[in-house]
Amino acid sequence: MDRIIIQGGTRLSGDVKISGAKNAALPILASALLADGANTYQNVPCLKDIESMKQLMIHLGARVENNDDTYQIDATGLNNFEAPYDLVRKMRASILVLGPLVARLGRARVSLPGGCAIGARPINLHLEALGRMGADIDIRHGYVEASADRLTGGEIYLDIPTVTGTENIMMAAVLADGNTVIRNAAREPEIVALADVLKQMGANIVGEGTSVISIKGVSSLTPVLVSIIPDRIEAGTFLTAGFLTGDNLNITGCQPGHLSAVIDKLRQAGAVIEVHSDKMSIKRTEKIKSTDLTTMPYPGFPTDMQAQFMVLMSIADGMSIISETVFENRFIHVSELKRMGADIEISGNTAMVRGVDYLSGAPVMATDLRASASLILAGLVARGETVVNRVYHLDRGYDAIEKKFAALGAKIFREKV
Numbered sequence: 248m249d250r251i252i253i254q255g256g257t258r259l260s261g262d263v264k265i266s267g268a269k270n271a272a273l274p275i276l277a278s279a280l281l282a283d284g285a286n287t288y289q290n291v292p293c294l295k296d297i298e299s300m301k302q303l304m305i306h307l308g309a310r311v312e313n314n315d316d317t318y319q320i321d322a323t324g325l326n327n328f329e330a331p332y333d334l335v336r337k338m339r340a341s342i343l344v345l346g347p348l349v350a351r352l353g354r355a356r357v358s359l360p361g362g363c364a365i366g367a368r369p370i371n372l373h374l375e376a377l378g379r380m381g382a383d384i385d386i387r388h389g390y391v392e393a394s395a396d397r398l399t400g401g402e403i404y405l406d407i408p409t410v411t412g413t414e415n416i417m418m419a420a421v422l423a424d425g426n427t428v429i430r431n432a433a434r435e436p437e438i439v440a441l442a443d444v445l446k447q448m449g450a451n452i453v454g455e456g457t458s459v460i461s462i463k464g465v466s467s468l469t470p471v472l473v474s475i476i477p478d479r480i481e482a483g484t485f486l487t488a489g490f491l492t493g494d495n496l497n498i499t500g501c502q503p504g505h506l507s508a509v510i511d512k513l514r515q516a517g518a519v520i521e522v523h524s525d526k527m528s529i530k531r532t533e534k535i536k537s538t539d540l541t542t543m544p545y546p547g548f549p550t551d552m553q554a555q556f557m558v559l560m561s562i563a564d565g566m567s568i569i570s571e572t573v574f575e576n577r578f579i580h581v582s583e584l585k586r587m588g589a590d591i592e593i594s595g596n597t598a599m600v601r602g603v604d605y606l607s608g609a610p611v612m613a614t615d616l617r618a619s620a621s622l623i624l625a626g627l628v629a630r631g632e633t634v635v636n637r638v639y640h641l642d643r644g645y646d647a648i649e650k651k652f653a654a655l656g657a658k659i660f661r662e663k664v
């Protein structure tokens with residue numbers, strides 16, 4: 248397992264280009280299952296989760312070739328409807344093949360993704376919706392078994408605006424017989440990106456990006472050539488790094504409009520951020536203002552940026568209250584930040600963060616993707632050396648993050664252990 252070593256205190260400056268969005272690429276790659284023919288996807292990030300999705304698509308019978316950030320996926324030879332446990336356990340977003348498989352083949356057998364460090368992560372809403380669309384759903388031996396001669400459109404109300412749930416239902420509905428309306432749908436930019444791709448394939452969708460998405464089923468779809476949108480969470484992570492320790496950091500190839508809540512919250516904390524069409528610039532300020540935060544579904548402040556923001560508040564000028572409303576166990580990074588000198592007390596889904604003068608470098612353990620990113624940020628601003636262990640969590644969702652930080656002047660490197 249690799250670890251990342253950081254000597255804190257250096258200033259970051261220069262340009263960093265944002266990679267394609269993991270959480271847009273995963274459902275879009277899965278959408279290749281919906282059509283015959285070769286789809287081409289550009290600006291796909293180089294991540295462990297993308298490799299996992301590639302292996303799963305090949306297992307299902309699709310032809311997958313990739314060269315750098317361009318992937319070609321052709322599902323003409325789709326001959327398998329089973330997503331096995333040993334592939335799904337590596338990446339729970341594998342559940343995104345469920346909707347397309349039932350839509351295309353009329354059958355799917357997908358291992359239940361199970362929980363992860365940040366929560367139980369059930370998929371009941373995905374399954375209830377497919378049931379409403381006429382699929383027979385069974386849970387047997389740890390697998391979801393779904394079948395339908397042809398799905399029928401229906402009225403779907405989601406108790407929670409689930410992101411991958413909305414994506415699974417969209418991909419099931421585009422080939423269903425009749426109209427589907429998804430109410431309380433997720434509104435994330437990744438939902439809009441998927442809808443854009445499906446519409447280029449010939450799907451009939453309106454309302455994406457709002458909480459009501461209407462889909463009129465069509466008989467077939469055709470392959471596309473598309474580019475993946477930039478990763479708003481990676482952009483937010485580097486923006487936070489710039490606020491913590493930047494001299495003049497330029498974040499390029501991003502879509503600031505996808506980060507409005509993050510930009511606003513950082514400005515509340517005292518950040519000076521210049522925003523352009525596809526670039527943001529930020530530098531550190533002497534004082535970071537303590538600022539309360541509540542994570543919410545989009546367009547609210549994203550839960551995937553909560554850990555990063557907590558690092559900022561750990562050296563702010565007072566007490567900040569951070570409430571995590573999306574996942575039930577997303578404060579795992581707190582114990583590691585406390586080992587670096589942070590003063591944080593947890594009560595239920597709320598963390599009271601009292602700013603300290605500085606963090607001290609320490610050996611720490613990564614536990615989930617975004618917690619790992621927060622430990623990197625803490626190491627960059629801490630006094631002394633930080634060693635972040637188990638960085639395979641980081642590699643699932645960040646494309647060579649230590650190389651990007653090193654190019655900005657950070658004293659950071661990876662070593663194999």
Ligand code: EPZ
Nearest residue numbers: 270340368369370371372373407409410411551573574616
């Ligand atoms: C997506 O996960 C993202 N992953 C997550 O990013 C992100 O944190 C999350 O959305 C919230 O924005 C991908 O897009 C691949 P949800 P998802 O379904 O779809 C509950 C990262 O770091 N729920 O919107 O799994 C669930 O337990 C990852 O990149 C049900 O109860 O999240 C959670 O509390 C982490 N039943 C809440 O809804 C369901 O059927 C939101 O989950 C589905 C969800």
